[in-house]
Amino acid sequence: MVVLELHGSGGRIIADITDEQAKLSDLGVGKNFLAPVGKLEEQKMQKYFCKKCEAEFDGSPKIQIEESPNESVADGLILIERGQYTCHKCDSILGEYRVFQKKE
Numbered sequence: 001m002v003v004l005e006l007h008g009s010g011g012r013i014i015a016d017i018t019d020e021q022a023k024l025s026d027l028g029v030g031k032n033f034l035a036p037v038g039k040l041e042e043q044k045m046q047k048y049f050c051k052k053c054e055a056e057f058d059g060s061p062k063i064q065i066e067e068s069p070n071e072s073v074a075d076g077l078i079l080i081e082r083g084q085y086t087c088h089k090c091d092s093i094l095g096e097y098r099v100f101q102k103k104e
């Protein structure tokens with residue numbers, strides 16, 4: 001496990017993630033991103049920074065499930081959930097997540 005700062009469009013989340021997730025989050029530009037990691041569990045997120053509030057908060061942001069489409073996005077891959085991490089104070093979106101599942 002590593003503690004990393006993960007960047008989203010509206011803020012950053014500091015979270016405990018696995019080495020595998022860390023690799024996914026590293027797009028090779030010197031910082032780590034939220035979107036490629038998938039959904040983080042609330043207890044793994046230690047704090048977050050909201051760009052709109054310009055402030056850091058302890059604990060995890062809110063997780064808002066936008067939809068659970070169960071749609072095929074590619075051969076052998078299904079999108080099972082899409083959602084956002086949002087700020088407890090101002091409700092702005094810090095970043096998005098997607099959960100995929102491989103078709104049997």
Ligand SMILES: [Zn+2]
Pocket residue numbers: 050051052053054087088089090091092
């Ligand atoms: Zn905020």
